[in-house]
Amino acid sequence: MIYYYLIFILLTLNISLVLFINKKKIKNYLFKSKIETINLDKLDDIFINNKIDNKLYGPKEDVIIKSFCISANNNIVGMTSDYEAWIISSLSKISNNIFEFGTCSGKTTYLMALNSPQNAKITTLTLKPENLFDIKRGQFDNKKSFRNLINESIYEKFLFSNTLYENKINVIFENSLNFNEKKYLNFFDLIFIDGGHTYSIVKNDSEKSFKMLKQNGIILWHDFVPGKESAKNVVKYIHNISEKKNIFHIKNTSLCYYRNY
Numbered sequence: 001m002i003y004y005y006l007i008f009i010l011l012t013l014n015i016s017l018v019l020f021i022n023k024k025k026i027k028n029y030l031f032k033s034k035i036e037t038i039n040l041d042k043l044d045d046i047f048i049n050n051k052i053d054n055k056l057y058g059p060k061e062d063v064i065i066k067s068f069c070i071s072a073n074n075n076i077v078g079m080t081s082d083y084e085a086w087i088i089s090s091l092s093k094i095s096n097n098i099f100e101f102g103t104c105s106g107k108t109t110y111l112m113a114l115n116s117p118q119n120a121k122i123t124t125l126t127l128k129p130e131n132l133f134d135i136k137r138g139q140f141d142n143k144k145s146f147r148n149l150i151n152e153s154i155y156e157k158f159l160f161s162n163t164l165y166e167n168k169i170n171v172i173f174e175n176s177l178n179f180n181e182k183k184y185l186n187f188f189d190l191i192f193i194d195g196g197h198t199y200s201i202v203k204n205d206s207e208k209s210f211k212m213l214k215q216n217g218i219i220l221w222h223d224f225v226p227g228k229e230s231a232k233n234v235v236k237y238i239h240n241i242s243e244k245k246n247i248f249h250i251k252n253t254s255l256c257y258y259r260n261y
């Protein structure tokens with residue numbers, strides 16, 4: 001009898017251990033997102049491929065972009081994937097007024113400047129290390145997102161600093177919670193929300209973006225990754241707001257978008 005008890009206890013311990021180790025995977029598997037995932041060509045016609053042959057489709061001229069890579073040993077924090085960077089760069093080609101919440105190293109800002117029309121203007125809002133005293137974690141803000149926000153607020157010079165493209169870019173060092181969106185109502189063609197990933201900041205940045213977005217303009221959110229601890233508040237906010245706004249997830253990315261039709 002004792003022998004059976006022992007086997008039972010060992011089995012239960014084993015199963016609990018496997019469940020514990022795989023808890024993230026299981027959570028992801030069980031998570032049912034309410035946000036529809038769409039193919040990129042639904043976002044804009046520029047992404048519809050050219051037919052080269054029955055078995056081969058290729059990019060149109062509209063999405064051939066200027067780009068760069070940074071070697072991994074530079075340890076730059078908070079970056080988009082190459083595919084996401086290409087999507088944002090392509091949309092920049094058809095955008096004259098662009099806004100970004102969260103500059104960080106300025107990788108995306110630089111790509112926007114490289115690819116947007118010559119007279120385009122990019123405004124990017126970010127925190128300086130010395131602004132951080134002003135930032136407090138709210139009651140519903142995820143701890144890890146708050147820690148990341150602090151760790152990512154380390155740059156005062158950017159990848160585009162001292163380049164030919166710097167004059168297209170206006171950097172505002174300010175806490176987005178204090179940022180006055182009123183002077184930019186219905187102004188921007190493209191807005192990239194990639195600032196603080198806590199609930200209070202994502203909500204603030206999104207609500208301001210809805211007001212600043214022009215007719216037919218696009219808002220993109222970065223880091224929609226269900227199951228990822230530091231993206232928890234982004235996912236939660238997007239789910240909440242999707243009850244009022246038509247928001248889609250772009251396949252094979254962590255990007256969600258809203259278009260102001």
Ligand SMILES: C[S@@+](CC[C@H](N)C(=O)[O-])C[C@H]1O[C@@H](n2cnc3c(N)ncnc32)[C@H](O)[C@@H]1O
Nearest residue numbers: 078102104107108126127153175176194195196
């Ligand atoms: C994930 S990084 C941005 C990455 C950048 N968009 C890119 O693609 O390379 C987050 C940035 O948001 C900024 N940030 C976080 N909370 C902010 C706030 N409340 N107001 C302004 N900027 C904020 C941080 O200082 C940091 O520069």
